[in-house]
Amino acid sequence: MITGSGYSQDLVTVASTFLNDNKYIEAKETIDDVFENPEGNKSARAWYTKGRIYHEILKSEAPEFDKFKVDLNGFAAEVTLCYKNTKALTDPENNLFRLASNQLEILWTDGINKGYKYYQEQKFELATKLFEVARAVKPQDTTAYLYAGLSAQNAQNYRQAIDYYLGMKPLTKLSQMVYDRLIMCNQSMNAPLQERLSMIEEALFEYPDHPPYIAEEVRVLIRLNKFDEAESRLNTGLERFPSNFDLRLRRADLFDRIFKESYVNGLPDRSEKYFEMASEDYEIYLNKYPQDFTANYNYAVMLNEQANRVYDRINMMSAEEYVISGKSTEEVGHNWTRKALPYMEMCRKIKPSDPGTIRALKVFYERLKMNDKLAELDGKG
Incomplete structure (x- = not known):
């Protein structure tokens, strides 16, 4: 009688034959039978053959294989697991170890290249899936995370994009470009203001010398009616960046708001104080731009408010x-x-x-x- 191990190895040979003949469905059915036997999990050759069969199905665009790839990322992860298990069961000098390493590199490169192709064609959801394939192969490489995030963002899947961008944090310091994208995603999905503020403050912690983050933080603080905090941030920002006219305009707008709010709340002296400060900032800004x-419209309206009073x-x-x-x-x-x-x-x-x-x-x-x-x-x- 044939032992379980011998029977499994014979099936691996049959599956390899089907693979070489491009009969991928028959190959898949046969190799899946191998893993019905616990002995299959111990065979590097079985894992490598399964990886090659699944890999060919993954790459193929033939519609008969779509049923296997309903969960494309899950199927790609299965291919990755096959090659990694092959390596785990062999020594680096073993030919199967080298072959599995090469296939993993091919799988990653295909994911990146095809994902980029779909990205260029503005097929952003397909691009996201391909970059996810690459991410599954090299979870420590940030390239796939970044491009998956960009693709998801362009597909208007903002929460998914945020998850990809933040997935890079354990691996590297996030760049200004990534924080820009995170802030944009929160804006686009109309995230709660406090959530947006937390993200901006994180960006400011990493890049305190980037005035656009100060301006965005102030914009959110104003919407939260935290005028005192907004004023403090702007005053500090302009002390550090006195030539930043965007911050100057933000402060003029803030002082304009406080000028109007103070008058409504029965604080005429405070109103006049902020009117003078807003006027100064508006005129400095408009002298430059x-x-x-x-800016012209808002300053005219503020001056007209004085006339109306x-x-x-x-x-x-x-x-x-x-x-x-x-x-x-x-x-x-x-x-x-x-x-x-x-x-x-x-x-x-x-x-x-x-x-x-x-x-x-x-x-x-x-x-x-x-x-x-x-x-x-x-x-x-």
């Missing part, structure tokens, strides 16, 4: 009060409108058809009785 639409006081005057001080008070309001006007007119030069700009200019021109310019705007907003 006079064509920035948003004056006009509100006039509207609350009695007839007697108006006779005494109405005209002089109104002139104060007009002066604020005059100061706001060139910034809003610059907005119109930058975006001639912007409806918000046209509406604001109509109000300004009407207040200042600039009838010619008002007539020119008729029908435009």
Whole structure:
């Protein structure tokens, strides 16, 4: 009678014959039978043959093999396991050890190359799967993690992309590019603000001299209504990077918000203090970037807020009060409108058809009785 071991080795020979004849389904069925016997797990030759058969099925694009690759990553992991078990059961001088090592390298290279090909073709989900194959082969190599993350991100699978990027942390220090991508993923998936803040703070810990992270941290702190923390971060950032105009604009915007919020909360002195500081930052920024639409618009609106406060006081005057001080008070309001006007007119030069700009200019021109310019705007907003 044939022993279990001998029977298994005969089946390995049969499976190899099917493999050489490109009869992969028959080869798979035969090699799977080998591993029904516990002796199969002890045979390096059996593991290597199974790896080669599964590897050919993995590489093939023939539809009859799709049923085996529903879980592509799991199937690739099985191929990897076969070659690794081959090496575990042999010495480095053994030919099977060298062959298994070569096949693992081929499997990794194919995953990277095909993944990159699909990435270039914008087939991002397929690319992700191929990079995952490469990751299974070399779990200590960060190349596949990075490209899998990029592919998943482009496929709008943001949580999956984050997992790939963070998977590199035990292996290497994450680069600025990776932290940029992590922050972008959190933005795109509209992650909770506190989760976004934690990621930004981690990036800042690794790269404290990267001002865009400070600006992004401030943006999130503002949305969390943590104005004091945002101000502290910006003040510190501008002390270290006084020529960073993005931080300057962020601080102008923050001070603008505090100016408005303080007035609503019945703190006029605080409101005026932050108005002055916001004005200074806006003017420094606009002196450098006079064509920035948003900065011009926001500064004009902030100046106009001062005018509105004056006009509100006039509207609350009695007839007697108006006779005494109405005209002089109104002139104060007009002066604020005059100061706001060139910034809003610059907005119109930058975006001639912007409806918000046209509406604001109509109000300004009407207040200042600039009838010619008002007539020119008729029908435009």
